[in-house]
Amino acid sequence: MSKTILYARVSTTDQTLDHHRTLAEAAGFLIDEVVADHGVSGVSTALQERPEGKRLYDKLRHGDTLVVRWVDRLGRNYQDVTDTIRHFMRQGVVVKTVINEMTFDGATTDPMQEAVRDALIAFMAATAQAQAEAIKEAQKAGIAAAKQVEAKYRGKKPSYDKRALDVVLEMLSQEAGATEISKVTGLTRQTVIRIRRDPAKAQETLSKWAD
Known part of the structure; x- marks a missing residue:
């Protein structure tokens, strides 16, 4: 019997797991099971390297549906996201997103539909990577700003210990x-x-x- 699994990556500053499920159900998904990683960076950690993310590769079967908030939950960069989506499609798993309500189905055989689907995957994955890189830069800027504030607060370092x-x-x-x-x-x-x-x-x- 096929099932619908919601995968969520919930960081300490992100929305709660209940919020992810509520959004998915509000979008019309009937969730059978939730798999979640807590406090794992999506910017630096691939799906297969996450404790719960790698379980998806064993749990999902032909005919199942994988639901994610958006494709950025499936990888840390363009290559990760595209490889993950195509892997699951080859297994007969349908990947769907809550945001934008995208559907990626490997059962498509029409060449034109395949071309549109693959172009869409590439576009979404590229957008996810761009966002991840923007987050990295924002984090670097935040760290640099914090150091400047700290240095200003400390004043000049004394010449004596x-x-x-x-x-x-x-x-x-x-x-x-x-x-x-x-x-x-x-x-x-x-x-x-x-x-x-x-x-x-x-x-x-x-x-x-x-x-």
Whole structure:
């Protein structure tokens, strides 16, 4: 008996699994089973490399229908998506999408219909890859921006580490002069003077750069 399986890849920031199923059922699909990967990147992980995604290759049989939110759920790039869809079509599995209500059926024998179908697969897969690459770039930009904000918050990295600061504070407590401390620690005289003026700020600055 044929069945309809919904495959969902749900990241920690994406829609919930219930939301995926609700959308599929609202689109008219009668879902018999749900297979889902949680917290797996679709940008860097192929379907066969995902814990639950690879189960689809064993579960799906001739006559079954695989439902996905969109084709980007089936691969990380153009080649992945096209290979996955064509693999399932060769197995007699019909692949359908919730978004745009696309149907990819390997049972088509008419040359013109096959050409249209294959062109559509290529277009959808290319669009999925373009979106994946856009996500990668957005992630890189976000990381870079976060580093800039962090660096701005930290301020300039101090020229001394904890050991050097401890030596400076110990010598200051013994009323050593800035020139003497500078020679012992290798720090500039101006740095020693700044530490002497505000030891608490020196500690705070160093703590911001602590790993």
